[in-house]
């Protein structure tokens with residue numbers, strides 16, 4: 638699916654600032670960032686350590702709030718929503734993939750994948766069906782009852798991806814999804830993301846890897862909390 642500037646954006650951020658406070662230091666992690674993401678985009682967020690990539694992903698994923706600026710998600714101004722409404726929107730429309738998988742050790746693979754559906758109050762029979770589908774999609778249906786510690790790193794990340802897609806989110810957010818994987822498992826994960834993108838998913842991925850960034854349709858280069866824009870990007874924004 639080719640993103641076009643005529644379709645309304647999924648994400649529209651304008652003048653975003655984010656300050657982090659510690660006891661005696663204030664860090665400006667994002668400095669007046671503008672970002673537009675269209676349906677079907679596959680965006681890689683790149684940039685040096687400390688440039689604000691994870692901070693940006695947390696704002697995009699409604700895990701954190703900007704200090705200043707506006708964020709429209711599907712034409713909805715996030716700042717106008719209550720905490721409860723934001724949380725609901727996050728559960729319904731976002732799928733997260735992390736570098737360190739973040740599976741719950743006490744739950745089986747299938748139970749981990751089921752959890753987001755329980756939060757959304759999806760009935761049991763439907764949950765079972767969707768978990769089986771998501772696990773099959775990631776070729777992990779032979780490991781439904783395994784616990785995370787009984788799985789390899791690559792397998793754990795595939796379970797985590799199944800958990801991210803089981804709610805059929807409109808946005809998939811990934812923070813260095815291959816950071817803890819060997820090259821073969823990295824390739825498997827990136828091919829999966831490519832496939833979701835080709836099927837129409839919108840993906841935003843933070844990465845340090847040039848190989849991973851090459852899978853994206855667009856690279857957003859962050860530097861000191863602002864975006865280095867190419868000429869093309871100036872026109873689109």
Ligand SMILES: Nc1ncnc2c1ncn2[C@@H]1O[C@H](COP(=O)(O)OP(=O)(O)OP(=O)(O)O)[C@@H](O)[C@H]1O
Pocket residue numbers: 657658659664665666684685686687688689690691692693
């Ligand atoms: N919770 C926090 N409290 C205080 N400062 C923070 C916090 N989170 C991030 N920062 C600071 O904000 C800046 C941006 O951090 P961020 O984690 O977004 O960078 P990053 O681009 O993801 O880096 P990396 O590539 O190392 O993961 C850094 O200077 C960091 O020290």
Ligand SMILES: [Mg+2]
Pocket residue numbers: 690691692
């Ligand atoms: Mg980071």
